[in-house]
Amino acid sequence: MKRVYLDHSATTPLRVESREAMMPLFGDIYGNPSSVHGFGQEAKKHLEDARELVAKCLNAARPEEIIFTGCGTEADNLAIKGIAFANREKGNHIITSQIEHHAVLNTCEYLAKNGFEVTYLPVNEGGRVRWEDVAAAIKPTTILITIMHANNEVGTIQPIEEIGTIAAAENKRRAALGSAVWLYVHTDAVQTAGKIPLDVRAMGVDLLSISGHKFYGPKGVGALYVKKGARIQPILHGGHHERNLRAGTENVAGIAGLAKALELAIMDMDHEQKRLGVLRDQLEAGIIQQVPSLKVNGDTAHRMASVTNISFAFIEGEGILLSLDLAGIAASTGSACASGSLEPSHVLKAMGVETTLAQGALRFSLGHQNTAEDIAYVLETVPPIIDRLRSMSPLYQKTVKS
């Protein structure tokens, strides 16, 4: 059976160059990078080469601003809890949005249970946070704004640069007033790294999370950009690794793989994102043309090139997902981390998509190995599946009759 993978927002296949970059570190180079001896130094060289490369990719001012973690979720946790706990005597207010990934939402919820005040900003019907709302939510006690760079379910890109500007103005204002409370900006860029140019200085962020396996690197490794001078404390305690911010022997192989993958994704970016945009548009247009009663979710003017999220009325996304899987096509009903729950997506809910449409949502996310042939196969497979599911849906029968 033909197999088509259209779930690149969940994870991506490892690219060969990333694997090659890791192989020596699974072999002869096995020293502990913290060790003093030659074995350790060899490993340390790979670690620091990777750090420099990632710093360059993100346009960080210095390599030490890159902290390697075990995954994107850990990077988010370190950023949010690390800033919150280190600055709690200065302020306890955090601003985030209703459409964040659970790595951010649940971390904020945890902080809310531990003495912090959290504002969850709404989004417009296109799934974008309004920068005006961010500005209006800032209080003297606000210490952190954490808004994702692009949403993982619908692909909408958030106005991070505007938010960076707002925070910079607020910090300037506070300094003029003699306040010592710094307002930090964190962005979860797990979905955008390697797909949209990231420049931490142009974006005006203090912290930025990425995850290796979303851009054809290995799983089990992430990184957090922490601007020099940021007041932050670790969430894992132990040895003096990663500028005392992340204890634990570094996953040197994974880190080398992440750096290589990020470098190559950025080199390919222009060409690849253009190519994926064309395929995505063909897929979307083809489905719209063949299937009635559907809705494309998310502001298409501010959207990642590789993602489309479509709600099919009258049926459940889960049924479409399983039917597609049986036909060899891998898609998703939303976040892989929320699988198994039939709760309508919190993202679509925040966008005001009505519950029945939210339950019929399906995400296709494209990547490297996808071809025009793949899209043609999906376009010939999807419509009959939707027809069959609708023909058995009581909701559809009722609507058609009335």
Added chain:
Amino acid sequence: MKILVAMSGGVDSSTAAFLLKEQGHEVVGATLRLWHSADDKYRPGGCCSLDDIYDARRVCDFLGIKHYVLNRETEFRRDVVDAFVSEYLSGATPNPCIVCNEKIKFRMMLSDALALGFDTLATGHYARIERKDDCYQLVVGKDPAKDQSYVLYRLGQSELSHLLFPLGNYTKKEIRAMALQAQLPAAQKPESQEICFVETDYAAFLKSYLPDYDARVRPGPIVDPSGKIVGRHRGLALYTVGQRSGLGLTTPEPVYVIRIDVETNTLCIGPKAQVHAASGSVKYVVWIAGSPPSFPLRCTVKIRRLHQPAPATLTREHDNQVLVAFDVSQPAVTPGQSAVFYAGDIVIGGGIIV
């Protein structure tokens, strides 16, 4: 055939999937996710816990087949759990597995299977489906000790025509041996007979589930056949017709719950003889063939899972309700339980005891 197998993670459904795969069918496993307790604490057993979903997945991995989890928590809560609670509050003793089979497993899961493009849904029940002329018959399983036809009596022709019970022609012992032989991961897993959403006992469940438990389950009088108050009960929902222990009474002769009167919040007790009933009405009656037989009808009637079917005559009371007159009176004809009608080995129908 393309077959979806309902997998519980136990030895029966695992062996069913194994058998169908061996027969060369295109097999996919699916487990219903129906319930998780509010506090998500570790809870062994039951037929739909997260542990069981894990076990089912591991069996499918072993068999090299796909496995899906179908979430029906909302429907399960609405159609099975809430109904279970309201039955208890109305003084009856419900059998939620029968409702789950009718409304969730063999309605929703079967329609899910057909919608996904499968021809058939298979389960690990010990019962047989036989086709006679144009009619599908539900027949008891080969293993009399394990027969599960009782909990399947609400299936109709449209369900039976798309169902497969691969274990119907085997005994439990044979299935267990087959599972061991095939080294199925579930081969040694113990049986679970409990109600999947009830952790310890149903009384504790009602207490934790009902926000207004204290208002709904109130203590009241226990009266003997002469009408004399002989004690206090803890709330009618905690008692079942035929129950002997747990009444908190000291009497010269053993006494039993003979009736539950919700209107007066009274528990009526009496001697063993009064627990027996010669007849009872049965409501919400369904017929496997799809239409009622001609009355009066001679058959045998089974009034709970472990009851030996007893000879009886059925007469029509009104639509979907029949009167069962036993040849010999039977102990504990319990409201809320199902009465299932058999013609020899064949299930002809059944309903809920009034």
